[in-house]
Amino acid sequence: xxxxxxxxxxxxxxxxxxxxxxxxxxxxxxxxxxxxxxxxxxxxxxxxxxxxxxxxxxxxxxxxxxxxxxxxxxxxxxxxxxxxxxxxxxxxxxxxxxxxxxxxxxxxxxxxxxxxxxxxxxxxxxxxxxxxxxxxxxxxxxxxxxxxxxxxxxxxxxxxxxxxxxxxxxxxxxxxxxxxxxxxxxxxxxxxxxxxxxxxxxxxxxxxxxxxxxxxxxxxxxxxxxxxxxxxxxxxxxxxxxxxxxxxxxxxxxxxxxxxxxxxxxxxxxxxxxxxxxxxxxxxxxxxxxxxxxxxxxxxxxxxxxxxxxxxxxxxxxxxxxxxxxxxxxxxxxxxxxxxxxxxxxxxxxxxxxxxxxxxxxxxxxxxxxxxxxxxxxxxxxxxxxxxxxxxxxxxxxxxxxxxxxxxxxxxxxxxxxxxxxxxxxxxxxxxxxxxxxxxxxxxxxxxxxxxxxxxxxxxxxxxxxxxxxxxxxxxxxxxxxxxxxxxxxxxxxxxxxxxxxxxxxxxxxxxxxxxxxxxxxxxxxxxxxxxxxxxxxxxx
Numbered sequence: 001x002x003x004x005x006x007x008x009x010x011x012x013x014x015x016x017x018x019x020x021x022x023x024x025x026x027x028x029x030x031x032x033x034x035x036x037x038x039x040x041x042x043x044x045x046x047x048x049x050x051x052x053x054x055x056x057x058x059x060x061x062x063x064x065x066x067x068x069x070x071x072x073x074x075x076x077x078x079x080x081x082x083x084x085x086x087x088x089x090x091x092x093x094x095x096x097x098x099x100x101x102x103x104x105x106x107x108x109x110x111x112x113x114x115x116x117x118x119x120x121x122x123x124x125x126x127x128x129x130x131x132x133x134x135x136x137x138x139x140x141x142x143x144x145x146x147x148x149x150x151x152x153x154x155x156x157x158x159x160x161x162x163x164x165x166x167x168x169x170x171x172x173x174x175x176x177x178x179x180x181x182x183x184x185x186x187x188x189x190x191x192x193x194x195x196x197x198x199x200x201x202x203x204x205x206x207x208x209x210x211x212x213x214x215x216x217x218x219x220x221x222x223x224x225x226x227x228x229x230x231x232x233x234x235x236x237x238x239x240x241x242x243x244x245x246x247x248x249x250x251x252x253x254x255x256x257x258x259x260x261x262x263x264x265x266x267x268x269x270x271x272x273x274x275x276x277x278x279x280x281x282x283x284x285x286x287x288x289x290x291x292x293x294x295x296x297x298x299x300x301x302x303x304x305x306x307x308x309x310x311x312x313x314x315x316x317x318x319x320x321x322x323x324x325x326x327x328x329x330x331x332x333x334x335x336x337x338x339x340x341x342x343x344x345x346x347x348x349x350x351x352x353x354x355x356x357x358x359x360x361x362x363x364x365x366x367x368x369x370x371x372x373x374x375x376x377x378x379x380x381x382x383x384x385x386x387x388x389x390x391x392x393x394x395x396x397x398x399x400x401x402x403x404x405x406x407x408x409x410x411x412x413x414x415x416x417x418x419x420x421x422x423x424x425x426x427x428x429x430x431x432x433x434x435x436x437x438x439x440x441x442x443x444x445x446x447x448x449x450x451x452x453x454x455x456x457x458x459x460x461x462x463x464x465x466x467x468x469x470x471x472x473x474x475x476x477x478x479x480x481x482x483x484x485x486x487x488x489x490x491x492x493x494x495x496x497x498x499x500x501x502x503x504x505x506x507x508x509x510x511x512x513x514x515x516x517x518x519x520x521x522x523x524x525x526x527x528x529x530x531x532x533x534x535x536x537x538x539x540x541x
Contacts (some may be wrong), residue, residue, distance in 0.1 A: 003457075004446050008439055008512075008527040010047035012037055014367065014381030016319050021441055021480035028319075030484050030511075034435035036383045037367050038345060039464060039523030048464065048523025049435040049516050050365070050385065053392065054424035056403075056412060057099065059106045065093025067414025068336075069124040070398035075131035075151050086402035087151040089133045091115050091124055092418050096135065096149055096156050109149055109156040122332035123396065125173040125241075125282050129181055129210055134159070138170035138187050146174055146183060148210075165213035165223060168203040173282055177243045178263055181210040184238045184251075185282060200234040201226045202241070202251070204264065220265045234258055234270070239330060240279040242293065248308035252279025252295065254330070259308045277302060277312050281329030283396065284337040286348055288368065292379075294348050296337055300324045301350065301366070303379050315379045323382075324362070327352055340397035340411045345423070348380065349411055353393040361393045388432025388518060391417040429518040436515030441480035443509055444531040451536060453508045458530035461499045468520035469495045476507030483509040506534060 009027060014037075016028035024030060039048035059067075069091035076082040088099040096109040115124070115137050126135040133151070138144035145167060146159035160167045173185035186199030206212035207221040215223050226233030236253035243249055249260040255278045262268040277297050279285060285295035291306030300316035301324055316324050329337040329352075338351045346369035352362040363385040387393060396414040403410050409423035429435060444454030456474070463470060474490040477483035490503045516522045 002446065003530060003532045004444075004454075005528065005530050008442065008529055010525060011437065011439060012045070012047065012381070014319070014383050017323070018317075018319055018321050021484060024441060024480065029438050030441070032437040033384050033386050034429060034433055035437045036365055037381070039521075044464075044523070046464070046523050046525050047437055048467070049429060049521055050383075051409070051423040051425045052427040052429045052433075052518075053387075053413075053421040054408065054427055056420040056422050057106060059090070059092055059097050059418055059420065060095075060108050065095075065418055066395045066416050067092050067418060067420070068122070068395050069126050069135060070396040070412060070414045071126040071128060071133060071135075072398060072400050072402065073128035073131065073133045073149075073151055077152065085151070086400070088398075088400060088402075088412065088420075089126065089135075089149055089151070090396075090414055090420075091126075091135060092414075096147060098133075098149060098151060098154060100151075107154060109154055112147055112156045112158055115147060122172065123282050123336055123338075125175065125185070127174050127176045127181075129176045129179075132210075134174040134181055134210065136172045136174040136183065136185065138172050142170050144170045146171060146181075159211065161211075163211040163213060165215060167211075167213050168201075168225075170199075171203070173238070173241050175241050175243050175249075177204065177249050178246050179207045181205040182241060182243075182249065184241050200237050200253075202233070202238065202249075202260075220263065222265065224264045236278075240282050240285055240295070242285055242287075242295075244287075244291070244293075244308055250293070250304075250308070252285070254278045254280075254298075257312060261308060273304075273309075274312055280327050281335075281337045284327075284329055284339055286339040286341045286399075288341050288348075289343060292368075294339060294341070294350075294366070294380075296324065296327060296329075296339065296350065296352075298326050301380075316382065319382055324350075324352070324364070327362075336395050338394055338397040338413075340399050342409055342411045342423075343399065344408075344410050349397055349413075351394040351397060351413070353395055353416070361387075361390070363387070363393075386433060388430040391415065392419070392421060392430065394421075428521050429516075431518055433518050434515060435522075436513055438484065438511055438513050439527065440511035441477075441483045441509045442511070442529070444507065445533045452533055453506065453535060454531050454533045455506045456503055456510050456529065456531055458500070458502050458528075459512070460528040461494050462525045462527070463494060463497055463499065464523040464525070465497050467497075467522040467524065468516060469493050470520075470522045470524065471515050472501075473513040473515070474503055474505060474510055475513070476505055476510045478508060480509050483507070483511045486511075 011029040013028035133149040135147040149156045171183035184202040203225040240252035251258045257274040293304040302312040328334045336353045348366035350364045365383040366380040394413040407426040445452040475486040477486040
């Protein structure tokens with residue numbers, strides 16, 4: 001009978017669930033978890049276990065409550081000469097906390113530390129402006145005010161303190177745009193029935209003066225809002241506000257996306273980009289350094305090219321038809337969604353954390369360095385992530401330039417139990433997590449189909465030189481789908497760079513699963529298979 005020798009490369013295309021099993025695309029996997037394309041051994045692009053998490057620092061109220069807001073601010077000290085510092089600012093439960101000494105030490109802000117928020121402390125959005133941090137806030141009474149933290153003194157105050165005009169109330173979103181403070185996402189809450197309303201108004205302070213909210217002034221730099229601007233307000237509740245430099249603001253609603261171009265006091269216009277697609281939550285978006293905007297919608301993950309005029313297009317449903325669909329992130333009692341672009345690893349962290357303690361959550365790593373192009377749809381590969389402990393599930397994420405480590409990611413994750421974690425390539429997976437990847441389904445005959453059957457005679461695996469022990473499992477089946485779901489017919493371990501086995505397993509199709517324990521860092525480059533045709537299929541059914 002004819003023999004066939006072929007090389008099986010690592011599935012660098014990530015998870016794929018769309019086409020039939022018979023027509024599964026090459027270089028993709030039907031199932032995986034906690035693996036990605038950058039190995040943790042020497043950073044080469046070959047599939048292996050993902051990095052583990054390292055705790056960045058203990059907060060002053062460590063383990064007390066979830067981290068529901070994360071940002072950072074760069075500021076200058078009063079020393080001569082002045083010293084530039086980077087400070088991390090977070091909201092943990094109802095406390096504003098901030099770091100000093102590059103995140104090694106933490107303290108509670110003095111003054112206004114009580115941050116009331118609706119429905120079990122929902123997520124908040126903060127921004128840095130004029131060397132201070134502005135934190136959106138709301139409460140059940142509808143009187144929540146934006147909080148202002150001065151990192152040079154460690155004091156926090158109400159935005160209304162020393163302000164002119166009428167400061168907006170109950171705005172969960174605070175962002176910077178054209179040297180203005182923009183507040184939106186207004187909510188009020190009925191404690192018995194949950195969220196009753198979500199505002200469609202947006203508010204901007206005077207340019208250069210975040211505490212000036214005097215709408216009676218008429219100069220181009222004056223405060224302006226949707227109710228008195230020629231651009232107008234939106235007709236839908238605002239779920240997310242995304243600044244794009246000084247060019248535009250993108251507003252995400254539940255079922256639509258809008259862009260506010262230029263300055264609303266100087267010819268600005270409010271234009272619709274999509275009437276079918278929205279953004280699910282306040283932090284369910286991020287931008288790459290090149291200006292690509294990634295965001296989560298009810299229809300999965302979508303992307304917008306750089307600029308303010310292109311319509312969004314889908315990228316997840318082309319690979320994962322049902323995953324990441326219909327995520328309810330506006331109700332903090334359901335899901336919390338955080339996204340952040342990782343400049344060190346060149347990809348997007350997508351964290352969908354279930355509010356309930358101990359519940360399974362959905363997390364993905366979107367690798368963009370291989371496929372971030374202007375070609376339609378080909379933007380990212382998807383790699384599922386699961387954590388060993390649900391207390392490590394992120395409630396917030398933030399890219400922070402002050403980490404400055406060759407091994408640590410520059411994205412900080414604020415967790416369910418009040419920790420600050422970062423991915424660290426120098427450590428293996430956290431306890432309780434496992435990593436695996438399925439390779440296949442593959443045919444034992446030169447011609448695919450359901451007529452001929454064959455035998456898998458030999459496998460020669462090439463692992464990384466310093467790879468840890470990897471467990472292999474071989475499954476076979478009468479069809480590609482049966483092989484993916486079939487029982488294990490042969491298993492063992494590979495411990496060397498070149499590992500040779502002769503399984504001599506008969507069947508038309510087979511799948512190889514490679515997996516490692518939490519304490520093992522592993523990676524592989526390819527597997528060479530030897531198969532032999534053995535005649536016509538004999539179906540067991």
